[in-house]
Amino acid sequence: MSDMLLQVMDVSKGFPGVQALDKVSFELKRGEVHALVGENGAGKSTLMKILSGVHRPDAGSIIYKGQEVHFQNAREASAAGIGIIYQELNLVPHLTVAQNIYIGREPRTLLGYIDDRKMNVDAAELLGRLNLDIDPAIRLNQLPISKQQMVEIAKALSRDSEVLIMDEPTSALTESEIEELFKVIHDLRARGVGIIYISHRLDELKHIVDRITIFRDGRYIATSDYAAISMEEIINKMVGRTLANIFPARANVPTETRLLEVRNIVRPGILKDISFDLFQGEILGIAGLMGAGRSELARAIFGADPIASGQVLRDGKRLKIHSPSDAIANGIAYLSENRKEEGLATKMRLNENVTMANLPAVSRHFTVISRAQELEATRTFVRDLDIRTPSLEQTVNNLSGGNQQKVVVAKWLYRDSRILIFDEPTRGIDVGAKFAIYELMEQLARRGVGVIMISSELPEILGMTDRVLVLHEGRLMATLRTRDTSQEEILNFAAGFTGAAAAPCQG
Amino acid sequence: MSNESQMAALPLAKTGLPAGTRSQRLSLDKLVIFIVLIALFGYFSMTASNFFTVRNVLTLALQTSTITMMGIGVTFTIITGGIDLSIGSVVALSGTVAVMAANVGCPIWLSMVIGLGSGVLSGLLNGMLITGLKLPPFIATLGMMMVLRGVVLTITNAMSKPAPDAFGHLGNDTLFKVSRQFPGIAYPVFIMILLALALGFFLRKTRMGRYTYAVGSNEEASRLSGIKVNRVKLAAYMISGFCAALTGIILASRMVTSQPNGGVAYEMNAIAASVIGGTSLMGGVGTVGGAVIGSFIIGVLGVGLTMQGASYFVQQIVIGIVVIASVAVDQIRYKKKLGK
Numbered sequence: 141m142s143d144m145l146l147q148v149m150d151v152s153k154g155f156p157g158v159q160a161l162d163k164v165s166f167e168l169k170r171g172e173v174h175a176l177v178g179e180n181g182a183g184k185s186t187l188m189k190i191l192s193g194v195h196r197p198d199a200g201s202i203i204y205k206g207q208e209v210h211f212q213n214a215r216e217a218s219a220a221g222i223g224i225i226y227q228e229l230n231l232v233p234h235l236t237v238a239q240n241i242y243i244g245r246e247p248r249t250l251l252g253y254i255d256d257r258k259m260n261v262d263a264a265e266l267l268g269r270l271n272l273d274i275d276p277a278i279r280l281n282q283l284p285i286s287k288q289q290m291v292e293i294a295k296a297l298s299r300d301s302e303v304l305i306m307d308e309p310t311s312a313l314t315e316s317e318i319e320e321l322f323k324v325i326h327d328l329r330a331r332g333v334g335i336i337y338i339s340h341r342l343d344e345l346k347h348i349v350d351r352i353t354i355f356r357d358g359r360y361i362a363t364s365d366y367a368a369i370s371m372e373e374i375i376n377k378m379v380g381r382t383l384a385n386i387f388p389a390r391a392n393v394p395t396e397t398r399l400l401e402v403r404n405i406v407r408p409g410i411l412k413d414i415s416f417d418l419f420q421g422e423i424l425g426i427a428g429l430m431g432a433g434r435s436e437l438a439r440a441i442f443g444a445d446p447i448a449s450g451q452v453l454r455d456g457k458r459l460k461i462h463s464p465s466d467a468i469a470n471g472i473a474y475l476s477e478n479r480k481e482e483g484l485a486t487k488m489r490l491n492e493n494v495t496m497a498n499l500p501a502v503s504r505h506f507t508v509i510s511r512a513q514e515l516e517a518t519r520t521f522v523r524d525l526d527i528r529t530p531s532l533e534q535t536v537n538n539l540s541g542g543n544q545q546k547v548v549v550a551k552w553l554y555r556d557s558r559i560l561i562f563d564e565p566t567r568g569i570d571v572g573a574k575f576a577i578y579e580l581m582e583q584l585a586r587r588g589v590g591v592i593m594i595s596s597e598l599p600e601i602l603g604m605t606d607r608v609l610v611l612h613e614g615r616l617m618a619t620l621r622t623r624d625t626s627q628e629e630i631l632n633f634a635a636g637f638t639g640a641a642a643a644p645c646q647g
Numbered sequence: 648m649s650n651e652s653q654m655a656a657l658p659l660a661k662t663g664l665p666a667g668t669r670s671q672r673l674s675l676d677k678l679v680i681f682i683v684l685i686a687l688f689g690y691f692s693m694t695a696s697n698f699f700t701v702r703n704v705l706t707l708a709l710q711t712s713t714i715t716m717m718g719i720g721v722t723f724t725i726i727t728g729g730i731d732l733s734i735g736s737v738v739a740l741s742g743t744v745a746v747m748a749a750n751v752g753c754p755i756w757l758s759m760v761i762g763l764g765s766g767v768l769s770g771l772l773n774g775m776l777i778t779g780l781k782l783p784p785f786i787a788t789l790g791m792m793m794v795l796r797g798v799v800l801t802i803t804n805a806m807s808k809p810a811p812d813a814f815g816h817l818g819n820d821t822l823f824k825v826s827r828q829f830p831g832i833a834y835p836v837f838i839m840i841l842l843a844l845a846l847g848f849f850l851r852k853t854r855m856g857r858y859t860y861a862v863g864s865n866e867e868a869s870r871l872s873g874i875k876v877n878r879v880k881l882a883a884y885m886i887s888g889f890c891a892a893l894t895g896i897i898l899a900s901r902m903v904t905s906q907p908n909g910g911v912a913y914e915m916n917a918i919a920a921s922v923i924g925g926t927s928l929m930g931g932v933g934t935v936g937g938a939v940i941g942s943f944i945i946g947v948l949g950v951g952l953t954m955q956g957a958s959y960f961v962q963q964i965v966i967g968i969v970v971i972a973s974v975a976v977d978q979i980r981y982k983k984k985l986g987k
Contacts, residue, residue: 442871444870508852
């Protein structure tokens with residue numbers, strides 16, 4: 141299979157203040173899975189938006205099936221057979237699964253009514269082909285996010301796309317769902333579909349990718365057969381420098397001082413009698429599958445969700461936490477996994493977000509905000525965390541994902557918190573930014589801060605933490621010393637098996 | 648953390664990162680509508696012979712002060728992502744309450760304070776319905792609009808009552824009166840200016856003001872940042888109620904009577920003024936300055952068209968078109984920005 145499906149030649153695209161793409165090239169063959177990688181801001185998303193008709197290029201040409209194309213909008217691209225699955229879901233929560241899949245092209249009866257029956261039958265067949273156990277008649281918002289993502293994939297596939305663009309498709313999926321997705325991808329490849337696969341999770345590429353193209357800062361860097369390039373080379377080309385390690389060296393040793401004691405937290409149906417300690421200077425991991433209650437545990441400690449019983453002690457003293465502001469007043473910070481929905485005021489400026497949780501520190505006369513002090517504080521964090529922004533007063537919406545994450549981190553660092561709970565801190569951000577965030581955690585721990593890191597990426601748990609809590613369906617299955625445990629052991633507990641005699645893990 | 652000391656060691660020039668430029672901070676939107684306002688002013692000055700006279704400009708400012716003050720207040724609620732439909736009824740309520748208080752022998756100042764109190768209380772009630780019962784602001788304030796109107800009509804039997812003469816000073820006296828040619832600037836105009844300056848500063852420079860934007864921009868992120876969201880919302884509705892009550896008292900003072908039927912549909916003009924001024928009904932965006940300019944666009948159109956001989960009905964059409972156009976232009980520009 142060598143016939144060319146799609147060729148991008150010397151495409152450029154600028155936005156006010158940024159040259160997002162500078163004469164980049166890319167090609168896709170039939171029956172190929174071609175990974176496109178690069179750090180945040182490398183221009184991947186912009187190119188995908190051009191291919192799917194959302195943006196139009198300033199210069200360069202796109203040849204699709206041998207003909208130059210100029211898509212004017214997303215509908216034209218999709219009609220031509222280029223489908224895209226965005227990182228963020230583009231579904232209507234109040235419609236059913238089938239209605240979502242066939243939205244805008246519902247099958248009609250002879251009388252012109254929507255043929256609900258046919259739609260449900262077709263959807264069921266489609267979902268069946270993907271081995272998905274989803275009722276097509278169920279309302280979308282009754283499904284967990286991971287299932288919604290699978291619906292998004294089904295929707296794109298239902299259009300018989302010849303080119304399928306997947307932008308971080310696995311970021312919200314569990315291990316087993318990822319396997320399902322890979323099966324689907326293999327299947328599609330065998331049928332001759334060309335797939336452009338964008339992911340920050342470089343480790344998963346090896347399962348599916350044929351070729352890989354690397355972008356950096358809006359420029360084309362290299363294309364290679366996946367088999368002919370090492371992970372190290374990929375990362376070096378992505379960041380433009382050599383990264384010695386994926387994780388910083390853990391220099392500090394947690395102290396014996398109990399910083400936080402969590403006792404018998406219960407939230408009916410969600411958290412079942414959870415107790416643990418956090419020591420000063422410790423990085424404590426929380427592992428578990430999707431739905432195990434990891435974020436819920438963090439939110440309970442933080443006062444964001446009500447709990448039925450249980451208590452939280454800091455420095456041996458019982459805290460009264462009824463709301464996030466109580467938790468914050470006691471030095472606890474929570475960095476939500478959904479930074480856009482829960483972490484940032486995206487319409488507001490960078491400086492305003494950084495100081496949001498600690499405005500008194502830049503205020504005079506009780507309440508008046510000092511712009512100068514605020515900008516100084518912001519400047520410090522922009523420099524320390526290497527936030528890439530054209531100005532300190534840039535609207536946060538215009539920053540890339542990794543930089544947005546850093547803004548959230550800056551907000552809590554500025555608050556001078558003693559306990560920081562990071563919920564999936566590196567999801568959707570690039571290698572360089574990841575390392576910066578790991579380094580930051582390490583520095584915080586060294587300063588005596590207690591860090592809790594919730595993560596779905598086990599290498600990150602193993603690489604960064606001192607101890608790991610493993611949750612399964614709201615229950616604390618095990619508290620493990622990171623040094624003495626393994627990926628397999630953690631997965632065993634996460635899957636609900638107890639003890640060493642458990643069955644081998646199934647991912 | 649030792650932010651302060653770190654920062655001290657870091658002169659501005661060293662990192663080289665600019666603060667936002669002035670034009671970035673003063674949004675272009677406000678500049679555009681300000682130009683529209685000036686253009687309208689110029690147009691009417693040339694086409695209506697008596698428009699650009701001292702007397703007329705002073706009258707214009709006095710008339711527009713009503714909608715301006717209400718527009719400023721409602722802007723706070725819209726920025727939090729809400730709305731306040733009850734302010735027209737608050738206008739009637741506060742004026743009536745103040746006149747009644749004056750008529751039973753309260754000193755004038757005290758009766759006015761009581762009137763203001765009734766507005767703040769109404770705002771508090773709005774806010775409690777919205778934060779406590781989690782009602783959508785549209786519904787809560789729509790209900791309150793009806794309830795308050797009903798209360799006013801009931802306690803007055805729908806009859807206007809004259810107030811003591813002294814009650815009329817606030818609305819009818821002027822400052823800097825020179826001669827017939829320059830009758831002086833009316834107190835309500837000063838009050839409007841002071842209110843705009845004070846609330847503009849509050850919104851732009853204080854913590855509570857910042858929180859107002861934060862809550863409207865992302866309520867959950869605000870809550871998780873420790874902002875007491877309910878308190879911010881209560882404050883916004885109380886400010887809105889206060890502004891409407893101030894308007895109501897000034898109107899009652901100008902007429903030297905209570906006006907139980909006054910203020911009907913005023914909320915719509917106030918919301919329109921705010922929206923023309925760039926406030927987004929989605930929340931998180933809006934300024935006091937914008938609301939003032941928006942109010943004056945409506946005011947200038949009203950007076951100018953009247954002097955040109957256009958009927959009240961035609962004015963309604965024109966103002967409606969301006970509301971639609973101002974938001975449409977915004978939308979088109981927003982899309983352009985996204986690169987569509």
